[in-house]
Amino acid sequence: xxxxxxxxxxxxxxxxxxALNSAEPPASDWEWNLxxxxxxxxxxxxxxxxxxxxxxxxxxxxxxxxxxxxxQSCASCHKQExxxxxxxxxxxxxxxxxxxxxxxxxxxxxxxxxxxxNNPKMKRLEDQALVPMFGEHPVELGLREGDKFLPTIRADxxxxxxxxxxxxxxxxxxxxPNVTKAIASFERSIVSARSPYDRYxxxxxxxxxxxxxxxxxxxxFSQHISCFRCHGGFAFTDSTVTARAPDREVEFHNTGAxxxxxxxxxxxxxxxxxxxxxxxxxxxxxxxxxxxxxxxGGRFHNSPGKDPLIGGFQLSPQERFDMVEFLKTLTxxxxxxxxxxxxxx
Ligand code: HEC
Ligand code: HEC
Numbered sequence: 001x002x003x004x005x006x007x008x009x010x011x012x013x014x015x016x017x018x019a020l021n022s023a024e025p026p027a028s029d030w031e032w033n034l035x036x037x038x039x040x041x042x043x044x045x046x047x048x049x050x051x052x053x054x055x056x057x058x059x060x061x062x063x064x065x066x067x068x069x070x071x072q073s074c075a076s077c078h079k080q081e082x083x084x085x086x087x088x089x090x091x092x093x094x095x096x097x098x099x100x101x102x103x104x105x106x107x108x109x110x111x112x113x114x115x116x117x118n119n120p121k122m123k124r125l126e127d128q129a130l131v132p133m134f135g136e137h138p139v140e141l142g143l144r145e146g147d148k149f150l151p152t153i154r155a156d157x158x159x160x161x162x163x164x165x166x167x168x169x170x171x172x173x174x175x176x177p178n179v180t181k182a183i184a185s186f187e188r189s190i191v192s193a194r195s196p197y198d199r200y201x202x203x204x205x206x207x208x209x210x211x212x213x214x215x216x217x218x219x220x221f222s223q224h225i226s227c228f229r230c231h232g233g234f235a236f237t238d239s240t241v242t243a244r245a246p247d248r249e250v251e252f253h254n255t256g257a258x259x260x261x262x263x264x265x266x267x268x269x270x271x272x273x274x275x276x277x278x279x280x281x282x283x284x285x286x287x288x289x290x291x292x293x294x295x296x297g298g299r300f301h302n303s304p305g306k307d308p309l310i311g312g313f314q315l316s317p318q319e320r321f322d323m324v325e326f327l328k329t330l331t332x333x334x335x336x337x338x339x340x341x342x343x344x345x
Pocket of ligand 2: 228229230231252255257258263264265266267268269275277278279280281287290294307309
């Protein structure tokens with residue numbers, strides 16, 4: 001074969017490769033810059049992280065045009081200054097309908113093995129976003145298929161640029177799957193790792209937390225109190241999946257917080273001091289009341305299926321204080337004010 005025909009083949013292969021690539025999502029230009037001790041989160045192969053998608057996702061997350069009456073966005077129930085919760089016992093939708101559950105923090109949600117309080121099947125952020133957008137029981141944002149939502153954002157000059165850069169191969173990038181891909185990418189970018197506890201534990205800054213918090217840490221990780229067995233690891237939850245183990249099974253636990261057989265995922269305790277009221281139904285107003293719940297072995301002692309780890313323990317007033325001080329060291333102040341996660345409008 002001549003050199004010329006060889007280079008022709010090479011050119012054809014390149015062209016074919018290019019044609020194939022143009023149907024695929026653009027390659028990731030995202031740098032995680034994860035702190036020590038944080039493995040890379042699992043990202044679905046059909047939605048690689050890109051700067052452009054994260055940016056677009058942020059605009060959508062904060063856009064009240066994402067609701068039936070222009071009154072709410074994701075951020076109405078997931079407020080940055082409250083570590084992406086809403087301070088309410090249960091969520092309140094755009095049309096005034098109450099949710100049965102409390103809004104959950106979105107920090108480090110990229111590692112969540114299952115999403116929402118207790119749905120073992122809900123695993124992808126791309127799928128989860130459809131629930132608040134279109135769900136009817138309860139109504140959160142209250143959109144319906146065929147609403148004017150897509151035409152409205154298609155006519156918006158800001159979005160014209162943003163959608164084009166986020167989804168360059170698509171002739172018409174204004175689709176619901178692209179909306180959820182962008183929102184999911186923004187959510188994955190919300191990494192919380194700059195708390196005093198991180199400075200103390202990972203960076204070795206001994207002065208970052210108080211002596212009381214250090215005593216509380218010992219109790220938290222002790223065998224008889226056992227908080228770490230469910231709220232453990234870098235994310236302070238047992239519901240994490242990483243790029244290396246995307247199919248890990250996630251456990252659900254019954255802590256005796258409700259009378260029924262309800263088993264829930266152990267939510268992250270990062271930023272827990274700012275995300276009250278607590279539990280799936282917002283029934284515990286303070287961290288002290290949560291500790292009292294665990295110390296007494298669960299509010300509903302005979303709740304069927306209650307986890308054997310919830311057996312109760314004794315704590316002196318000083319020890320309670322120390323544990324609360326420890327939990328407060330998990331608050332990541334820089335995250336709560338980080339302009340990268342703030343309303344861009
Ligand atoms: C009306 C208030 C409300 C709105 C609006 C809302 N959420 Fe939520 N969010 C909740 C509640 C309540 C839960 C817990 C749901 C459950 O367990 O069934 C939740 C849970 C979540 C979770 C699961 C977190 C975890 O750790 O498992 C994600 C992710 C999420 N919401 C993202 C979004 C996105 C994206 C939007 C916008 C498209 C949005 N939410 C709009 C109230 C709201
Ligand atoms: C057997 C597993 C398990 C153990 C052990 C455990 N938790 Fe939990 N934790 C959970 C689950 C599950 C929930 C959610 C329960 C619910 O909403 O009803 C929860 C909820 C919480 C919440 C409320 C979170 C929120 O976002 O509302 C806090 C705070 C908390 N736990 C702290 C602790 C502390 C402190 C300890 C140790 C004293 C502890 N947990 C031990 C599983 C556990």
